[in-house]
Amino acid sequence: MIVVADASVLVGELLRTRGRELFLHPALHVVVAEDQWSETEHELARRLGIMESTGRLTPDGRRVLEQSVRTMIGTQAIEVVNREMYASFEETARRRVPRDPQDWPTVALALLLDAAILTGDHDFLGCGCPTWTVETLRDELDRSSQA
Numbered sequence: 001m002i003v004v005a006d007a008s009v010l011v012g013e014l015l016r017t018r019g020r021e022l023f024l025h026p027a028l029h030v031v032v033a034e035d036q037w038s039e040t041e042h043e044l045a046r047r048l049g050i051m052e053s054t055g056r057l058t059p060d061g062r063r064v065l066e067q068s069v070r071t072m073i074g075t076q077a078i079e080v081v082n083r084e085m086y087a088s089f090e091e092t093a094r095r096r097v098p099r100d101p102q103d104w105p106t107v108a109l110a111l112l113l114d115a116a117i118l119t120g121d122h123d124f125l126g127c128g129c130p131t132w133t134v135e136t137l138r139d140e141l142d143r144s145s146q147a
Contacts, residue, residue, distance in 0.1 A: 001141075002029045003132060004110040005078070006103070006119040007036040011043045013134060014069050022134065023077050025141050030078045031113065033105035037080045044069065086112045096127040 010032060013019025023030050032040065048065065051057035057065070072078050086093075089108035097103045100123040107127050110117050116130040124131050132140075 007039040035105040
């Protein structure tokens with residue numbers, strides 16, 4: 001199953017063991033638009049800095065977590081798709097997410113791949129692409145694995 005991940009869900013789940021395990025599920029292929037990956041990297045660095053400065057994460061723990069994320073990208077658990085691939089869908093995608101035009105790359109990539117969007121953001125509702133929440137996707141993958 002291919003899903004296009006929104007930056008906010010990527011950040012939240014990459015910081016959680018359960019999220020990293022989900023992204024490594026053998027039946028799942030997570031893709032993210034290049035624009036959204038840049039946002040993800042920025043926000044991850046910001047949140048890791050806060051966690052470290054408040055003592056919730058040691059410097060060693062931060063390095064391990066950063067390496068884990070790099071490995072996920074390097075092993076194709078998460079594939080970053082270049083902007084040129086989905087840019088032709090920009091106009092349509094922008095029309096479909098009027099509440100947050102910055103979300104257009106996620107919609108454009110979903111349109112290109114005819115894939116669902118993994119999100120917790122209600123701005124994607126009504127964009128014409130199916131959406132998954134993390135919880136629903138996890139349950140679906142668990143059921144599919146048991147069948």
